[in-house]
Amino acid sequence: MSYTAADITELDDVQHTRLRPAVNLGQDVLLTALRELVDNAVEEVADPSHGGSTVTIVLHTDSSVTVTDDGRGLPVDSDPVTGKNGIVKTLGTARAGGKFSVHTDAAATGAGLNGIGAAAAVFISARTDVTVLRGGKTYTQSFGRGYPGTFDGTDFDPDAEFTRDDTQKLRGVANRRPDAHGTSVRILFDPQVAPDCSIDIGEVLLRAHAAARMCPGVHLQVIDEGWPLSEVPEMLVRPFDGHWGTVALLELMCAAAGTSPPELNLLVEGSGSYTTGRGPTPMRWSVAAGPAEPATVAAFCNTVRTANGGSHLSAAVRGLTEALADKASRMRDLGLAKGEDGPEAQDFAAVTALAVDTRAPDVSWDSQAKTSVSSRSLNLAMAPEVARAVAVWAANPANSAAITTWSKLALEAARARRSAEGAKERSRAASKAKGLGTNLSLPPKLLPSRESGRGSGAELFICEGDSALGTVRAARDATFQAAFPLKGKPPNTFGWTAAKARAKEEFDAIERILGCGVRDHCDPEKCRYDRILFASDADPDGANINSSLISMFLDFYRPLVAAGMVYVTLPPLFVVYDPETRIYCQDEAERDEAVARLRATSRRKVEVQRNKGLGEMNADDFWNTVLDPAQRTVYRIGTDDKALQLHHTLFGGPPEGRRDWMAAAAARVDTAALDLN
Known part of the structure; x- marks a missing residue:
């Protein structure tokens, strides 16, 4: 595949502006372009030393616009270095202007500073004709699709035969008013350059009227010959001759x-x-x-x-x-109420x-x-x-x-x-007082998903701490996966009243996030998520957090559990890997087996990574084992009688039940296999 200097396209200023007009003229291309010409005309007559006072705007039936000022008139001689005449250098050359000299008055406050606006307007036109009255003569310069030259014929026809001439010598024709001076620019924009833009002529004329009012002694005339593109507001066609200010x-x-x-x-x-x-x-x-x-x-x-x-x-x-x-x-007669x-x-x-x-x-x-x-x-x-x-x-x-x-x-x-x-504050207070999960304010630490609501496939991960949230943020699919970090271990809420539970910040946050109510008011169809998954570290503390969450959901959100919406994830405690293979292990036995198997089949170095917490897992491992619905392993929490009985025994029943359960569990342990040294 070729990639040489010949494959690089070089555009001149005219071509680049016509291809990317918004670069120099912003998104509202035609409005900015026409406004640049009006600003230049107002600026020219605003200076009394330029000998002018009037700007005239003519709206033609062919959608072209003429902007005329009776100022000095653009230069018409030719530059000895470039050969360009003054009109081409001023209106047909980007980054050319009279305000770049180091001798420019620092107090000058003209609208134009960059030497781009008026030239860019000419570049995107189908045809522009510039007429200059100066020294008792009339000079004319045309531009065809941005380039200087001459059109055949005498009509303002953009489709007439055009001859490009970058260094055209201007020859003046004596006019009937030897004292007349000024510049007139008639422009018709090329519809192919910005096909999605239109000229807001009302905004152009409003800006012109405003500019005239800010320049003492400036007069404005607007002539509507039958503008075809939109209705022209009547107030903006009226001539302006003062007052200024x-x-x-x-x-x-x-x-x-x-x-x-x-x-x-x-x-x-x-x-x-x-x-x-x-x-x-x-x-x-x-x-x-x-x-x-x-x-x-x-x-x-x-x-x-x-x-x-x-x-x-x-x-x-x-x-x-x-x-x-x-x-x-400090006023005493405003009629303020007491304390107001x-x-x-x-x-x-x-x-x-x-x-x-x-x-x-x-x-x-x-x-x-x-x-x-x-x-x-x-x-x-x-x-x-x-x-x-x-x-x-x-x-x-x-x-x-x-x-x-x-x-x-x-x-x-x-x-x-x-x-x-006050009404908003009362509404917020009333919403919070309802306390049935209908409060719409969500905790600031919630990492939301773009999709939510029953049937959307959205998942909420209740994870262990801010570090785990960082891993979720890096690994998740934000389209349907949300996360909320716990702060510490959730309390054992077995048998608590709803009011007592809501006093705990973490419980209140979970209730607001789910939005489905609690206990008798819990409605799975109102839940914001289709699945709620507990994601805690693969260690005893993580297991303790998962147990507390399971207890909370069996007590306050049992309809969600019964609907099969609540799960426990199984992040790996170990990752056994070489440069080509990664094996996820839940405990030491799986780790040792994976190490042996990988060493038997791999000629490369086999390493073991122990995940001290979810926050230490890399994003790919977390996605593969916890987040990806296609390959993760999770436990779904159930509401069968055996599970509910165990829940009652471990979290809410008398101490004797827990003591008997622990004794029975201990009896099943092979103490000979324990390393007690």
């Missing part, structure tokens, strides 16, 4: 969520620094919030909506709610609409999709600053009425929460 952002997000914006708003802003790879790095934030039901939260970082929140959102919520809870704890506590931070969070706008250089995004921010340093730096600003706002007498309204709403939430918590 975090309060306007909060109103937008509440409207999008279908909730009413708060009638009163808190607005706090601040700045500080957090730690990045550059060292101390400046950041700034703005929080708008107000009392509202239901709660609405929206988080943005560098104008990008982080739908999954992240460090900046948790910092804003924590700082805001802790400061409000602290203020409420005031609302806590979590209660304020439940009745708050909040939007946070954070600007932070070198921010750590979760991925290219930028759905959340992950930075412990940012969180630690921002939360106390928000709390301090909110405390100052709350101390202003002009805001006392707002604080009272907010706190009373939080108090209602606190009472509802505490009532629900």
